[in-house]
Amino acid sequence: DQVRSFDKAEIIATLKRRMDNGGTVVINQDIYLRDPIGSKYADVVFPAATWGEEDFVRANGERRLRLYQKFYDAPGDAKPDWWIISQLGKRLGFDGFDWKDSNQVCEESARFSRGNRKAYFMIKVAAHKEGKTLHQKLRELGTTGIQGPTFYNYDTGELMGSVRLHDTQKTAEQIAAEGRTKGANMINKKGTHFNSQTGKVNIQKHPWSLFSDYWEWMKPRGEELWHTNGRINEIWQSGFDDVERRAYISQRWPENFTEIHPEDAASRGIESGDRVLLYSERVPAFRQTIKGVHSSDFNFSDLLKNGWIELGKAAVTAVAIVTPHVKKGTLYSYFINEKQPSNALQGRVPDQISGNYNYKMGVARIKKIGESEYKNEFRTMSFAPRNIV
Known part of the structure; x- marks a missing residue:
């Protein structure tokens, strides 16, 4: 049941037939066409509006709720996510998708936030008491917003936020x-x-013994240096598609790099701009996830002895940047360069307390x-110092 025509009616009939036969129709909505999800996998792509093209509410890491107001019309036929979902729901025959605007979506979702750390239901209560919508009330709070969970004093009409959680000094x-x-206030x-x-903070001291034998085995030998990696300021988080659609990033970072201390570079005859090979024959990988059945399962040396650690090899190329802002004996690279991924050099062994793999x-x-x-x-990659102090 693959689409083989540009005729709209035939396309619709084909997709309906696929669904009737138990198949899946993939729908993608995005602010521009993405590869591969939109260009290769999706059967239908809906152009979506993004922030600034519709009013919407969001909260940051300190639970601060704010209204992000529309200041620009979405291009072409692009529509907000809520509108796309609304149309899909109604056309599929479901009830409850007849929202008129993003405020109605926000007000409907507010009740599901009750009791959580970003609860905003009481903003709706306060707004309706004043004859306003939730969005209107948040608009009054400006860029300061209000920190969740929120509460409402029915006697004074005051809308209250929560500056901090876990306030053990506050009494009932x-x-x-x-x-x-x-x-309708709800206390969490x-x-x-x-x-x-107990309601008290549970602070665990990480037993150094669970880490020390891995560190002892991993520490550099001979000509080895520590190798760690991380982000680049110009590239957002995991990279998303910044590199693809922003030419200046590709110009600034055309290849992966590795930062090396001047003394380490001098002893190896390396200068900024040299192409270098980073390689290792000691890349440990845990064959499974955390075991934790026997006491020996928590020690790297025992896991290695008992065959749970596999040793691999890896090599990546990079452009050297000689800089004093990395510690002597340490190399630093960008972690998810698609062509030369420096993570290939990192150990794949989880921390026994958090369960996170120690890719650093x-x-x-x-x-x-x-x-x-x-x-x-000097038209692309720059070797100018990036350290501030």
């Missing part, structure tokens, strides 16, 4: 006196306690294999 009497217990345990059996710790040898075109042509 104080909470009641502030009017946070009346009506996290407001005054921590999410533990690895070792590598480094040697010059030539000069890059960027060494003497």
Whole structure:
């Protein structure tokens, strides 16, 4: 049941037939066509509006709720996400998708936030008491917004936020006196306690012994240096598609790089702009996830001895940047360059407490294999110092 025609009626008939036969129709909505999800996998692509093209509410890391107001019309036929979902829901025959604007979506979702750390239901209560919508009330709060969870004093009409959670000094009497217990207000345990059996903070000291034998085995030997990696300021988070659609990023970072301390570089005959090879024959990988059945399962040396650690090899090329802002004995590279992924050099062994893989710790040898075109042509990659202090 693959689409083989540009005729709209035939396309619709084909997709209906596929669904009737138990198949899947893939729908993608995005602010521009993305490869591969939109260009290769999706059967239908809906052009979507993005922030600034529709009013919407969001919260940041400190639980601060704010209204992000529309200031620009969406291009062409692009529509907000809520409108696209609304049309899909109604055309599929479902009830409850007849929203008129983004405020109605926000007000409907507000009740599902009750009791959580970003609860905003009481903003709706306060707004309706004043004859306003939730969006209108948030608009009055400006860029400061209000920190969740929110509460409403039915006696004074005051809308209150929560500056901090886990306030163990606040008593039940104080909470009641502030009017946070009346009506639709909902108190979450996290407001005054921590999410533990006792309500007290549970601070665990990481046993160094669970880490030390891995560190001892991993530490550089001979000509090896520590190798770690991370982000580049110009590239957002995981990269998304910044590199693809922003030419200046490709110009600024045309290839992966590795930063090396001047003393380490001098002893190896490496200068900024040289093309280097980073390689390692000691890349440990845990064959499974955390075991934790026997006490020996928590020690890297025992896991290695018992055959749970596989040792691999890896090599990546990069452009050297000689800089004093990395510590002597340490190399630093960009972690998710698609062509030369430096994560290949990193150990794949999880931390026994958090369960997170320690991709920041690895070792590598480094040697010059030539000069890059960027060494003497200063139109792309820059070797100017990036350290502030």
